[in-house]
Amino acid sequence: MAAAVLVLTAGCSSDDGGSPDGGGAAASSSDKGASSPTGQPAEETPPAQGSVKVVRTVAEGLDTPWGLAPLPGGDLLVSSRDDATITRVDGKTGEKTELGEVPGVSPAGEGGLMGLALSPDYASDRMVYAYFTSASDNRIVRMLYDDRKPSGEQLGAPDTVFKGIPKGFIHNGGRIAFGPDKMLYAGTGESGDTGLSQDKDSVGGKILRLTPEGEPAPGNPFTDSPVYSYGHRNVQGLAWDSEQRLFAAEFGQDTWDELNAIKPGDNYGWPEVEGRSDDAKYHNPLAQWGTDDASPSGIAYAEGSVWMAGLKGQRLWRVPLNGTEASADPQAFLEGEYGRLRTVVAAGGDKLWVTTSNTDGRGDPKDGDDRILEVRVS
Numbered sequence: 001m002a003a004a005v006l007v008l009t010a011g012c013s014s015d016d017g018g019s020p021d022g023g024g025a026a027a028s029s030s031d032k033g034a035s036s037p038t039g040q041p042a043e044e045t046p047p048a049q050g051s052v053k054v055v056r057t058v059a060e061g062l063d064t065p066w067g068l069a070p071l072p073g074g075d076l077l078v079s080s081r082d083d084a085t086i087t088r089v090d091g092k093t094g095e096k097t098e099l100g101e102v103p104g105v106s107p108a109g110e111g112g113l114m115g116l117a118l119s120p121d122y123a124s125d126r127m128v129y130a131y132f133t134s135a136s137d138n139r140i141v142r143m144l145y146d147d148r149k150p151s152g153e154q155l156g157a158p159d160t161v162f163k164g165i166p167k168g169f170i171h172n173g174g175r176i177a178f179g180p181d182k183m184l185y186a187g188t189g190e191s192g193d194t195g196l197s198q199d200k201d202s203v204g205g206k207i208l209r210l211t212p213e214g215e216p217a218p219g220n221p222f223t224d225s226p227v228y229s230y231g232h233r234n235v236q237g238l239a240w241d242s243e244q245r246l247f248a249a250e251f252g253q254d255t256w257d258e259l260n261a262i263k264p265g266d267n268y269g270w271p272e273v274e275g276r277s278d279d280a281k282y283h284n285p286l287a288q289w290g291t292d293d294a295s296p297s298g299i300a301y302a303e304g305s306v307w308m309a310g311l312k313g314q315r316l317w318r319v320p321l322n323g324t325e326a327s328a329d330p331q332a333f334l335e336g337e338y339g340r341l342r343t344v345v346a347a348g349g350d351k352l353w354v355t356t357s358n359t360d361g362r363g364d365p366k367d368g369d370d371r372i373l374e375v376r377v378s
Contacts, residue, residue: 046304046320048328051378054338058353059094060368062087065355066174067116067130068298068343068372072123076353076372079130081112081360086128086155088147089372099145100155106135111167114174119212120182129161131176131186138165138172140186140214161214162226166191166204171234171251175298180244183217184210185228187235187248194271197231205232205270207248207262221265231268231282237299239306239346245324247286249296249308257294258285259308261324287319287326297357298343303350303378309341311357316341318377338373339363350376 058076067079074091077099084105088097105113111133119127119142127142140163144156161184165173168191175187190196190205197205200222209217209228216226229248237249237259246262256275260268260283269282276284289296295312308317315335320327334341342357351374358369 044304045322045327047378048320050303050305050318050320050331052316052318052333053376054334055351055374055376057094057368058091058372058374059089059096060371061096062355062359062370062372064112064360065357065370065372066112066114066342067176068345068353068355069116069118069128070345070347070353071118077116077118077128078355078372079113079116081114082107084113084132086113086116086130094372097151099147100152102130102132102141102143102155102158104134104141104158105132107133109169109172111138111169111172114172115176115186117176117178117184120178121212128155129176129184130158131174133167133172134163136167137163138167138174138188139163140165140176140184140210142212161212162186162208162210164203166193166196166202168192173235175236175238177238178212179209179246180240181217182212184212184214185238185246186210187232187238187250189234190232190270194233197233197270198267198272200225200227200230203227205234206230207232207235207238207246209264219264228264229262229266229268229283231266231270231272233270233274236297237308237344239299239301241301241306241321247299247301247306249299251295252288252291255291256285256288257291257296258289259287259296259299259306259319260285286324287330289313289317289330293332297341298345298355300344300346300352302346302352305377307344307352307377309344309354311340311342311362314339314341316344316354316375338371339366339369347374350378352377 064081066081069077076089086099115131117129141158171189173188186208196202208226234251266283275288306319318331339358343355358365
């Protein structure tokens with residue numbers, strides 16, 4: 001797919017990016033990409049053209065699915081943004097078992113129960129982490145999961161790990177993930193207050209790096225601060241490649257959605273710039289899209305590429321990598337076939353799990369929505 005230039009148009013702020021007019025995808029090299037520990041690309045550069053095949057529908061009939069966390073053995077935990085519940089999905093049969101409702105969640109607009117992650121010591125501590133919108137803020141909690149208890153009663157009381165993330169009707173961020181370093185990363189939004197993104201004393205519009213207990217992680221770029229990178233608008237995608245380099249997807253406003261290679265301490269520009277700029281103090285995205293074509297949420301790394309879900313774009317984007325640069329133009333798959341796509345999770349090898357998001361108030365639900373799909377990629 002050839003790169004294209006988008007004519008700048010006005011639009012509103014939302015988790016759909018907000019541009020009322022279409023625009024093409026554009027791949028571009030990052031000026032200051034994070035370097036590999038070995039100085040080499042993550043792996044052999046993948047082919048310019050890839051493939052996607054939906055192998056099966058794992059589960060259907062889900063309400064506002066948002067976070068997805070694979071369990072040991074192949075089952076999946078999925079959060080419902082609006083119902084504030086966590087459900088276990090049998091990875092083979094699709095049978096659903098509700099763990100319980102997370103107390104303290106206050107769903108509204110783009111907020112609610114969002115990202116999920118398993119403790120790096122899950123095998124011994126059975127802790128499930130969740131990012132959610134409360135009545136006063138966005139926060140991260142952890143809960144003991146005991147599957148020996150009856151359905152609906154399997155979650156222990158939430159222990160607040162980190163609180164005080166700004167909340168809004170829009171731009172609540174919400175993705176959490178444990179990195180290869182066993183630290184907890186969180187993508188936050190600026191909650192509609194654009195000034196927060198450049199304020200390093202605010203945790204809005206940032207990627208945060210925390211210990212599992214919620215303290216600023218050792219080695220963070222700013223002393224005694226959880227902030228890992230700043231100048232973001234609304235981060236909802238986090239993934240690492242095989243060289244342990246972090247990538248993040250975020251929503252633009254009027255013009256460009258972004259995929260970024262994250263370098264600790266760097267400034268990613270919002271609201272001073274959107275997409276690429278000529279100002280060297282801002283870290284340029286490695287790829288950017290017109291907001292009608294993407295409005296990205298979850299991302300995953302597999303087969304040498306970053307795979308990015310599009311909400312308004314209703315497609316799965318493939319971005320082949322050469323280190324921290326795009327090695328070819330982004331390629332779109334599943335365009336319009338399953339509606340809005342929210343979350344992408346690596347399932348091992350050439351497999352991904354992908355969730356749809358047609359019951360979130362902005363989609364057009366069909367029979368069976370929402371779904372978890374198993375996808376084979378190359």
